[in-house]
Amino acid sequence: MHHLILGAGPAGVIAAETIRKHAPADRITLVGDEPEPPYSRMAIPYLLVGNIQEEGTYLRKRVDHFAALRIDRVSGKASKLDAQGRTVTLEDGQKLAFDRLLIATGSHPVRPPIPGLDLPGVETCWTLADARAIAARAQPGARVLQMGAGFIGCIIMEALKQRGVDLSVVEMGDRMVPRMMGPAAGHMIRRWCEAQGVHVFTGRKVEAIEPGAGDALRVRLSGGDVLEADLVISAVGVRPAVGFLQDSGVTTLLGVLTDAQMQTNVPGIYAAGDCAEAFDPFSGKTIVSAIQPNAADQARVAALGMVGKPTTLKVVTQINVLDTLGLISTSFGNWQGMPGGEQVELTDEDDHRHLSLQFKDDVLVGCNTVGMTEHVGVMRGLVEGQVPLGPWKDRLLEDPTRLMEAYLANAQGQGHWSGAADERRR
Structure with missing residues (x-):
């Protein structure tokens, strides 16, 4: 069995390693479109500051890591997929045949139509x-x-x-x-x-x-x-790198459309990471959520399906935590709210603190914070756990800072996500 992986970012690397773990005799080819070893784009700001050297961005530190796992690396960029013929053509004309394919091509920067965008500098x-x-x-x-x-x-x-x-x-x-x-x-x-x-x-x-x-x-x-x-x-901004899939038969919307097993509409072809538009059982819709935790989760799910051990993606995490010159802000879930829902906001301009909670019925469906990090675990637990709050919804509408009390009164007893409890113990 030959597993072809397009994309050498976190999703592609984790998928290749997962396949090797569960299919020790199968052939694996990892295709990357940059000359450097697989690296993390999220480490680039640390490189610019000077906290790390280029080697510090590499996803795997050992020079022989991929060779030791018998993962073949190919340098190139996909230009065409023949889903029926089970081949991928690279821009240099090389054709790669496959039995199972993972599309993990990530995103590419949006190019706005601005005169002078090609100038030096x-x-x-x-x-x-x-x-x-x-x-x-x-x-x-x-x-x-x-x-x-x-x-x-x-x-x-x-x-x-x-x-x-x-x-x-x-x-x-x-x-x-x-x-x-x-x-x-x-x-x-x-x-x-x-x-x-x-x-x-x-x-x-x-x-x-x-x-x-x-x-x-x-x-x-x-x-x-x-x-x-x-x-x-x-x-x-960025967009999923899926242009090479035109006329391939693989369905794309914003990204590559997948089911809960990360398989596309074409059997044996999967997608994961920033290019994947995965079904989220929490929201009931397909979502492109380009964050590294999603890339890792989706890669493992896709890889297990590729080796005949299908499993289901539990959630498409919608979490962003941002440090802007020392001011921490977060967003979780449907932070903009949902039709027919309720919301509450608390803002302290002088101290740069803001909290916004969004509800649908008695469930917290999304939130925003600025300058408030004490309830991050609680908010994630309540949002992703879809925890019914009962009378605590109205109490939070009156005082949104009582999130920990709401969690302790509802989530723990129902066996929901335990990260908030772990946070409380620290």
Whole structure:
């Protein structure tokens, strides 16, 4: 049996290792489209700060790790899948046959239609090659303009600020982190960043990038402002890397559509990680949730299915925890609320603290926090456990800070997720 894995990120690596554990005699091929050993993109900000070297981003530290597991590595990028013929064609023309296929191609940066995006000094922050280019220009005092203040943008911003640059951030949305935070929380994060010396432009977009004096760039914003920059970073979001699946017969929506076993509509072809649109039994819909815990869970489920030991994905975790220049914010589940639901918010502007809880009937379905980390485990337990709160729902509507009491009164007795109890013991 030949297992072909497209993508050498966390999902691809974990799947390959899981297959080898359960199918010691099977052939495994891992295809990666970058020259470096498999690495974690989430480690790139630490590389930019200087906390680690490039080797510190590698997913596996031993040079012979994959060879020792008899996992063949191929460098290339998929350009076409023939699902019926069971072959994948790479961009260099090489064809790879398979018996079982895992699509773990991850995401790629969104490329906005902005004139000048190809000029020297305009970078994304997605690969190790990008990180090298950014490090060369982001020297102390350099003028850096970042497009995008979403989750990825805020992580990059943290690293840039620590490099001592003069940082400006332009966000098309009306607030920072608009896909993770409501208005009150997003505006609070903006004020925090401005107090740290970051120039923040919300509700604005970059209209053009032009050559400036010397190696500098001129960046034109909607509204008429023109900013000078030594480096422009595009961090306006990512999308699942699924373009090569066109006309393949594999169904894609936003990502590769899978069932609860991470199998696509084509038997023997699976997907996992940032490119997968998996069914979430909690919300009753398919979700692309591009966070590493999901990649790991989905990879294991897919790998077990590929070796004939099918299991079911229990949940598509919708959790984001973000450190923005020292201010911690979180979102869980359906943080925007659900039709017919109820909500409560508590905001302390002076102390940069915010809490928002969303309910459907007597179940906590989502929440946002800024500057409040004491109930993270409790919130995850209540949201993912779909814990009926009974009369405690109304008590939380009156005082949302009583989350721990609500958990102890309801979740523990029903045998739900125990992380909050573990948190309480620490």
